[in-house]
Amino acid sequence: MKLVIDAGNTRLKWQVLSGERVTASGACLMERQELAESLAPILAQVRAIAITTVIAEDRRDELSSALTELTGLVPRFHWSEAARGGLRNSYAAPERMGADRWHGMYGAWLRLAGSFVLVDAGSAVTVDYVTAQGVHRGGYILPGKAMMLRGLRQDVARVGFDADELHSVAPGRATSECVHHGLWWMWQAMVQRLEREALERNVDQIVVTGGDATDLLALGLTAIHLPDLVLEGVAAIDQEIYGL
Ligand SMILES: Nc1ncnc2c1ncn2[C@@H]1O[C@H](COP(=O)(O)OP(=O)(O)O)[C@@H](O)[C@H]1O
Ligand SMILES: CC(C)(COP(=O)(O)O)[C@@H](O)C(=O)NCCC(=O)O
Numbered sequence: 381m382k383l384v385i386d387a388g389n390t391r392l393k394w395q396v397l398s399g400e401r402v403t404a405s406g407a408c409l410m411e412r413q414e415l416a417e418s419l420a421p422i423l424a425q426v427r428a429i430a431i432t433t434v435i436a437e438d439r440r441d442e443l444s445s446a447l448t449e450l451t452g453l454v455p456r457f458h459w460s461e462a463a464r465g466g467l468r469n470s471y472a473a474p475e476r477m478g479a480d481r482w483h484g485m486y487g488a489w490l491r492l493a494g495s496f497v498l499v500d501a502g503s504a505v506t507v508d509y510v511t512a513q514g515v516h517r518g519g520y521i522l523p524g525k526a527m528m529l530r531g532l533r534q535d536v537a538r539v540g541f542d543a544d545e546l547h548s549v550a551p552g553r554a555t556s557e558c559v560h561h562g563l564w565w566m567w568q569a570m571v572q573r574l575e576r577e578a579l580e581r582n583v584d585q586i587v588v589t590g591g592d593a594t595d596l597l598a599l600g601l602t603a604i605h606l607p608d609l610v611l612e613g614v615a616a617i618d619q620e621i622y623g624l
């Protein structure tokens with residue numbers, strides 16, 4: 381059995397693969413204790429570990445040693461590449477691209493025919509355009525939903541608001557409403573822009589993934605929702621290099 385991990389800035393997502401079949405999955409925070417608890421039921425079966433991550437070096441080293449302690453295995457880290465299987469990165473320095481973006485694009489490239497735009501709504505939101513020929517045309521990086529709210533909470537003095545989300549775009553009449561409606565209003569604008577650009581740029585499919593993808597769908601985005609796309613992409617690459 382192979383353990384595949386996507387360690388993002390907010391959460392760690394994992395799957396266990398038996399051949400190409402997913403037999404278990406989970407998510408947790410990056411802390412050692414949480415990780416050990418989340419993985420406890422499957423640890424004994426793990427024979428290899430493949431990781432995609434965008435976390436800082438010190439946290440990555442901690443994750444690596446925690447996994448080695450738990451399993452006795454040295455995890456294999458996978459990074460962004462210049463090209464693979466017909467997919468080509470537009471970055472002059474491909475290693476600078478977040479590995480989650482590359483692995484998400486590769487997952488979509490393997491699954492879909494035609495051009496696509498991949499929206500990964502996680503800690504940050506990333507938008508990446510890929511042509512039907514597999515050419516990455518470039519992308520965007522924006523602050524994610526939780527980050528936008530945290531920014532308002534931390535960086536301005538007089539904007540206190542409830543944690544409960546309000547899904548409306550009506551102009552607010554109290555601080556909490558103004559903040560939550562404002563966020564929803566901005567995400568609705570993002571959805572409208574994505575749909576317009578997909579038409580203008582002849583994009584065949586919009587693909588969404590990440591913890592906040594459901595918000596984009598709730599706002600009416602016409603897209604394919606592939607929640608495990610980043611894991612799928614890195615699993616495929618690990619298999620190409622090391623086998624099942
Ligand atoms: N259980 C959860 N814990 C934390 N964030 C969650 C959870 N469920 C959904 N989210 C939302 O998902 C976002 C993080 O998405 P995710 O794709 O896991 O990010 P990353 O890959 O950057 O760690 C957060 O901004 C939050 O709004
Ligand atoms: C943009 C990101 C922060 C998104 O990460 P996430 O929200 O999934 O944790 C990550 O892909 C990253 O750190 N990228 C490096 C810069 C780049 O892609 O150009």
Ligand SMILES: [K+]
Binds near residue numbers: 500501502503504590
């Ligand atoms: K993301």
